[in-house]
Amino acid sequence: xxxxxxxxxxxxxxxxxxxxxxxxxxxxxxxxxxxxxxxxxxxxxxxxxxxxxxxxxxxxxxxxxxxxxxxxxxxxxxxxxxxxxxxxxxxxxxxxxxxxxxxxxxxxxxxxxxxxxxxxxxxxxxxxxxxxxxxxxxxxxxxxxxxxxxxxxxxxxxxxxxxxxxxxxxxxxxxxxxxxxxxxxxxxxxxxxxxxxxxxxxxxxxxxxxxxxxxxxxxxxxxxxxxxxxxxxxxxxxxxxxxxxxxxxxxxxxxxxxxxxxxxxxxxxxxxxxxxxxxxxxxxxxxxxxxxxxxxxxxxxxxxxxxxxxxxxxxxxxxxxxxxx
Amino acid sequence: xxxxxxxxxxxxxxxxxxxxxxxxxxxxxxxxxxxxxxxxxxxxxxxxxxxxxxxxxxxxxxxxxxxxxxxxxxxxxxxxxxxxx
Numbered sequence: 001x002x003x004x005x006x007x008x009x010x011x012x013x014x015x016x017x018x019x020x021x022x023x024x025x026x027x028x029x030x031x032x033x034x035x036x037x038x039x040x041x042x043x044x045x046x047x048x049x050x051x052x053x054x055x056x057x058x059x060x061x062x063x064x065x066x067x068x069x070x071x072x073x074x075x076x077x078x079x080x081x082x083x084x085x086x087x088x089x090x091x092x093x094x095x096x097x098x099x100x101x102x103x104x105x106x107x108x109x110x111x112x113x114x115x116x117x118x119x120x121x122x123x124x125x126x127x128x129x130x131x132x133x134x135x136x137x138x139x140x141x142x143x144x145x146x147x148x149x150x151x152x153x154x155x156x157x158x159x160x161x162x163x164x165x166x167x168x169x170x171x172x173x174x175x176x177x178x179x180x181x182x183x184x185x186x187x188x189x190x191x192x193x194x195x196x197x198x199x200x201x202x203x204x205x206x207x208x209x210x211x212x213x214x215x216x217x218x219x220x221x222x223x224x225x226x227x228x229x230x231x232x233x234x235x236x237x238x239x240x241x242x243x244x245x246x247x248x249x250x251x252x253x254x255x256x257x258x259x260x261x262x263x264x265x266x267x268x269x270x271x272x273x274x275x276x277x278x279x280x281x282x283x284x285x286x287x288x289x290x291x292x293x294x295x296x297x298x299x300x301x302x303x304x305x306x307x308x309x310x311x312x313x314x315x316x317x318x319x320x321x322x323x324x325x
Numbered sequence: 326x327x328x329x330x331x332x333x334x335x336x337x338x339x340x341x342x343x344x345x346x347x348x349x350x351x352x353x354x355x356x357x358x359x360x361x362x363x364x365x366x367x368x369x370x371x372x373x374x375x376x377x378x379x380x381x382x383x384x385x386x387x388x389x390x391x392x393x394x395x396x397x398x399x400x401x402x403x404x405x406x407x408x409x410x
Contacts, residue, residue, distance in 0.1 A: 046345040047363060104378040106340070107370040 001154045004201030005322070007069035008289045009062040011035050011192035012274045017065050019290055022298050025273045032174045032188040033275060044125070051108045053089040055082075055168040056121045058192035063122050063162055070196035076158035077131035078119050079149045081141035081165040083278020085115030088170050118166050131158065139312020141165065142193075142282040143210050143320070149197055150205070164194040165282030185247025189275025193282035195289070203292045206230050206321040214317050220260050223307065226321040230305075234261045238303040239291060241284045243310040244269045245276060253314050263307070268297055281310040285320060292324045329401045337397070340375050341368055353397040361396075369394060381409030 014021035016038040043061045089112035116134040135144040142165040149161040168190045209222045240263040242254045258264045274283035288306040291297045308320040334348040355361035376382040393403045
């Protein structure tokens with residue numbers, strides 16, 4: 001069963017809903033940068049948008065862009081990944097609860113305070129009654145959503161899917177996570193990436209693997225297994241996209257992997273462009289997709305096969321292989 | 326009363342997040358639900374919370390809302406007669 005990537009769309013700290021970052025990325029020196037929002041009027045009418053937090057508006061704008069780019073009106077499945085859900089409205093709800101008690105809580109913030117509000121908003125907006133699932137698994141939320149969609153294809157239940165990764169970051173939550181060194185060596189940001197998967201196309205999502213605390217050899221074996229699926233070896237991988245940042249502890253894991261499969265000189269990173277959040281690995285996927293679509297990487301490498309490797313605190317690791325047919 | 330109507334319009338815009346709407350766009354005699362502003366049942370809950378939080382008015386009977394939330398003018402009249410803060 002082959003699955004192909006038809007389109008991808010992003011809202012991030014780069015110019016939203018386009019690929020200008022590929023040629024002229026915007027650089028930031030601040031430790032925490034929120035995403036740049038586009039004009040949402042073309043996507044959501046103000047009356048419908050009044051109960052939506054930013055994360056929901058971003059989800060709808062990226063989803064509608066990705067669906068339009070894939071010439072798809074309504075997806076068979078909507079699979080969503082998020083680390084924190086609608087944290088901004090959840091915070092508003094909790095703050096009211098703390099400061100004003102339980103008697104005057106606003107229903108909208110309560111409705112928005114569940115993680116699956118994002119996926120259901122997209123479904124409501126697109127009037128999609130198909131499969132709808134949300135994955136909340138910290139650093140492997142996006143990979144879990146992708147895997148879920150691939151399984152639905154394999155079961156023959158869907159012909160296409162809309163997979164998205166969304167996270168917002170508030171000043172308060174940024175400071176809380178800062179206290180546990182979440183941002184050590186990287187800068188905090190937000191995620192909004194939507195991708196449409198189909199049963200045919202030019203850019204194949206060959207397969208993906210999620211591993212819990214893997215030994216070095218297991219990562220090598222699983223990489224070889226992924227390559228075997230399309231009859232290539234690790235030498236045929238043109239680009240390795242990794243979640244490296246400026247954190248030594250984080251990078252040493254990536255460097256060991258690069259070395260073990262001989263791809264030290266073929267590696268590029270995306271977190272320096274898009275920042276870090278629980279679902280930022282979706283930008284790695286998007287980065288790889290744009291490279292394959294253009295036939296080259298931002299650093300000028302010709303690409304046909306791209307391996308994406310991420311880990312979250314050296315606990316959950318993921319490998320995704322993409323190939324241009 | 327005019328002062329209260331303007332205050333109420335601003336509060337409704339804020340609490341219902343009506344980004345595109347300005348106080349002068351709202352006709353205080355127009356229907357809040359259905360036509361007019363086109364509000365729905367969740368908005369009604371928001372208005373109940375607003376009345377309690379800002380004016381100390383607790384609606385015991387949900388059916389009262391139908392009459393009180395008919396328009397901003399009716400709402401302002403009810404608030405001026407029943408407010409506790």
